[in-house]
Amino acid sequence: MNEFSLFSDKTPQQLHLPNADIIYYPNFIASAEATQLYEMLQKETPWQQDDIKVFGKVYAQPRLTALYGTNQKSYSYSSIEMIPHPLTSTLVELKKIVDETCNADFTTLLLNYYRNGKDSNGWHADNEKELGKNPIIASLSFGHERYFHLKHRTDKSLKNKLLLQHGSLLLMKGETQHHWLHQIPKTAKQIQGRINITFRIIP
Ligand SMILES: O=C(O)CCC(=O)C(=O)O
Numbered sequence: 512m513n514e515f516s517l518f519s520d521k522t523p524q525q526l527h528l529p530n531a532d533i534i535y536y537p538n539f540i541a542s543a544e545a546t547q548l549y550e551m552l553q554k555e556t557p558w559q560q561d562d563i564k565v566f567g568k569v570y571a572q573p574r575l576t577a578l579y580g581t582n583q584k585s586y587s588y589s590s591i592e593m594i595p596h597p598l599t600s601t602l603v604e605l606k607k608i609v610d611e612t613c614n615a616d617f618t619t620l621l622l623n624y625y626r627n628g629k630d631s632n633g634w635h636a637d638n639e640k641e642l643g644k645n646p647i648i649a650s651l652s653f654g655h656e657r658y659f660h661l662k663h664r665t666d667k668s669l670k671n672k673l674l675l676q677h678g679s680l681l682l683m684k685g686e687t688q689h690h691w692l693h694q695i696p697k698t699a700k701q702i703q704g705r706i707n708i709t710f711r712i713i714p
């Protein structure tokens with residue numbers, strides 16, 4: 512037992528999508544603990560807003576981020592290079608339960624803070640070279656639920672969406688990043704914030 516296991520339900524749901532290996536754990540962290548974690552992460556994280564370059568134009572990224580690592584390896588994407596902070600004790604505890612469930616030893620935690628419905632994350636795959644060939648990526652969600660869209664790169668008839676609930680864990684592995692893109696679209700609804708932690712391995 513650990514401090515986040517109270518009343519949580521770690522039953523996995525496999526998504527049945529071709530060329531993908533995606534597992535969803537809807538209530539991975541019990542709601543009350545997840546709420547405490549949201550508040551702590553929101554307050555204690557040194558959030559930054561980087562500029563991204565898309566087709567030569569510079570935009571402020573539509574969300575706040577922070578990078579943590581068990582090693583010094585930086586993470587680069589969309590012309591941004593992020594240098595990791597050392598893990599906080601909260602993140603060490605979360606890494607323990609996520610590592611155990613995913614049978615992995617994650618090194619790099621990217622935190623995303625979507626302040627409201629206007630914040631978003633555009634279509635992409637997590638296929639940066641430093642993550643290796645078939646990267647394993649785990650993603651914890653806290654706060655207001657948001658849709659996670661998936662689309663197949665070549666078969667345009669294949670798409671899916673899934674609501675990422677407060678306290679949930681989403682795990683993507685195998686060939687998923689080769690064949691599928693994902694995004695968190697904006698929403699016109701008046702909603703509260705959401706914090707997401709993605710766990711990656713940069714050896
Ligand atoms: O916010 C999410 O659930 C997804 C985040 C994501 O795709 C990423 O950081 O690469």
Ligand SMILES: [Fe+2]
Nearest residue numbers: 635636637693
């Ligand atoms: Fe991603």
